[in-house]
Amino acid sequence: MATLQERSAAVMPPMALHALPFGITHAQGSYLYTDDGRKLLDFGSGIAVNNLGHNYPTVVQAAKDQLDKMVHCCHNLFHYEVETALAERLVGLMGGGYKVYFSNSGAEAVEGAVKLAKYATERPAVIAFKGSFHGRTMMCTSLTASNSAYRKHYEGLVPSIYFAEYPKLFGTPYKMQDGACPKEYYTQFDDMFKHLIDPYSVAAILMEPVQGEGGYVVPPREWVQYVRELCDKYGIMLIFDEVQTGFGRTGNMFAWQTHGVKPDIMSCAKGIANGLPLSAVVGKSEIMDKWVAGAHGGTFGANPVSCAAALATIDALENGAIDNGRRMGEYFIGELKKLQEKYPCIGEVRGLGLMIGMELVYPDGSPNRELTNKIIALALERDLFLLACGCDKNVVRFIAPLTVKKEEIDTALGILYQAFEQAMDEA
Ligand SMILES: Cc1ncc(COP(=O)(O)O)c(C=O)c1O
Known part of the structure; x- marks a missing residue:
């Protein structure tokens, strides 16, 4: 049977920046499931829509x-x-x-x-x-x-x-x-x-x-x-x-x-x-x-x-999701700031709650779009879905569901450490 990708001729190309080599079959909680059998940790939340995770x-x-x-x-x-x-x-x-x-x-x-x-x-x-x-x-x-x-x-x-x-x-x-x-x-x-x-x-x-x-x-x-x-x-x-x-x-x-x-x-x-x-x-x-x-x-x-x-x-949202999102956001920002200490190409980590951005720059402070794309691609290889934003497209954005668990953030952090290590090795 033809894959969703192969049948995409009838669909206007998506506005997304990446042409992804798979389609999505279903989703649950913090995860997207692909038609080639992968389970992706979704820190895009349908572009800030699935605040309670998928299929709450x-x-x-x-x-x-x-x-x-x-x-x-x-x-x-x-x-x-x-x-x-x-x-x-x-x-x-x-x-x-x-x-x-x-x-x-x-x-x-x-x-x-x-x-x-x-x-x-x-x-x-x-x-x-x-x-x-x-x-x-x-x-x-x-x-x-x-x-x-x-x-x-x-x-x-x-x-x-x-x-x-x-x-x-x-x-x-x-x-x-x-x-x-x-x-x-x-x-x-x-x-x-x-x-x-x-x-x-x-x-x-x-x-x-x-x-x-x-x-x-x-x-x-x-x-x-x-x-x-x-x-x-x-x-x-x-x-x-x-x-x-x-x-x-x-x-x-x-x-x-x-x-x-x-x-x-x-x-x-x-x-x-x-x-x-x-x-x-x-x-x-x-x-x-x-x-x-x-x-x-x-x-x-x-x-x-x-x-x-x-x-x-x-x-x-009122029965705990917002509180969880606030707590998880503080934790995530704190951990991303530790990553920033290791990698000076991270110019700034900023955000409120679980609306978090990580701006990547060259040593002279100019926007590093190439590294942003690379980190997002390396994360995806490791089953973490992320998006970029910023006028120069040099900000990795983290939009985890507000229901996210600490272990899921830790998984994402582990993937980010590996992605930065690989990107620096290949630079
Ligand atoms: C701040 C803001 N306003 C408006 C819109 C447009 O919303 P929609 O795509 O549902 O029309 C967006 C979408 O990303 C947005 O982020």
């Missing part, structure tokens, strides 16, 4: 139960229990005072969040950040600045989007102030308001609270707080794109909790239903109330099966 039993059961009750009736037309219950749950997680609109993908949620900000403020402009990734629709492509490949041939993008610098302090061209964030990351907004766009024409500042695709960059808390103050000063909506950071990834349910800064609007997706497609725009009630009927919508949002899975996912 209570989530699968909730989805099965809902399949028997109702698959679709359309949330544009009716209220139904699982959508309402999930909205109530998310509002509770925000501490009250918010409303929820459900879509299917991360891009749709970001798109909805930005549309809401424009609608509510009746202002045209948006400030996003260099290094950002927000999705693949035309507006999300317009808001994305991690890699020009994502924008190539799509120019003529959505207008009135301005890009600010995100404070990536490792390798910053600016002078550090006694270890603190350089002032340029603060003053840039005044420069922007003076030269480019009046602050009262800005509908939203759109920020990933930890930059994902851009390299797992954790911004200083005080800077995030400063952006919040700036938004309050000018009536600008602060949107957090929590598509990747949400649902326990950074050690709390949401990264805004980790930063101690509440957004006006939040987009979330990925981990929300542990693998079923669902996303949400969560906005302060007074903002959401401005969206009149017809101003936004979509046939497939709030799929009942996905909503049921999301409720079970949130239960499991």
Whole structure:
């Protein structure tokens, strides 16, 4: 019988960086099983989706139960229990005072969040950040600045989007102030308001609270707080794109909790239903109330099966998975820092919770993409699946499930030590 690889002619080439020589037959917990008989430790989690690991039993059961009750009736037309219950749950997680609109993908949620900000403020402009990734629709492509490949041939993008610098302090061209964030990351907004766009024409500042695709960059808390103050000063909506950071990834349910800064609007997706497609725009009630009927919508949002899975996912996250993820994240970062002591090509190990990046550099500090690819390939040879990120694709990213066991992290660490040893031998 032909393998999945041999039958791939009908499928658009995957966006992934690696052309993998195998297909996946099934998955369970922290592992992927391949059609050539391998069992891979999955530290990619379907790109930060399977936060509870694959096929988490209570989530699968909730989805099965809902399949028997109702698959679709359309949330544009009716209220139904699982959508309402999930909205109530998310509002509770925000501490009250918010409303929820459900879509299917991360891009749709970001798109909805930005549309809401424009609608509510009746202002045209948006400030996003260099290094950002927000999705693949035309507006999300317009808001994305991690890699020009994502924008190539799509120019003529959505207008009135301005890009600010995100404070990536490792390798910053600016002078550090006694270890603190350089002032340029603060003053840039005044420069922007003076030269480019009046602050009262800005509908939203759109920020990933930890930059994902851009390299797992954790911004200083005080800077995030400063952006919040700036938004309050000018009536600008602060949107957090929590598509990747949400649902326990950074050690709390949401990264805004980790930063101690509440957004006006939040987009979330990925981990929300542990693998079923669902996303949400969560906005302060007074903002959401401005969206009149017809101003936004979509046939497939709030799929009942996905909503049921999301409720079970949130239960499991609250019942220990987030705590485990936080503990395992601290342990993993500590151990990766030991690896860094041995290999100076590891420029920085950074992250929050189990959203961890390891930036690889040449001796002069420039990005080492080649070594990044090599380490990922050597790890895969040893049955550990990893992904890269970063604007220069020189960051190994570790997105283990929050349910990961210490022994699994130790296995991954053992593989990484071997991979670095081999890479150095062959250098
Ligand atoms: C921060 C962020 N926003 C938005 C998206 C887009 O999500 P989706 O691929 O579900 O449209 C992603 C996907 O990687 C993301 O990381």
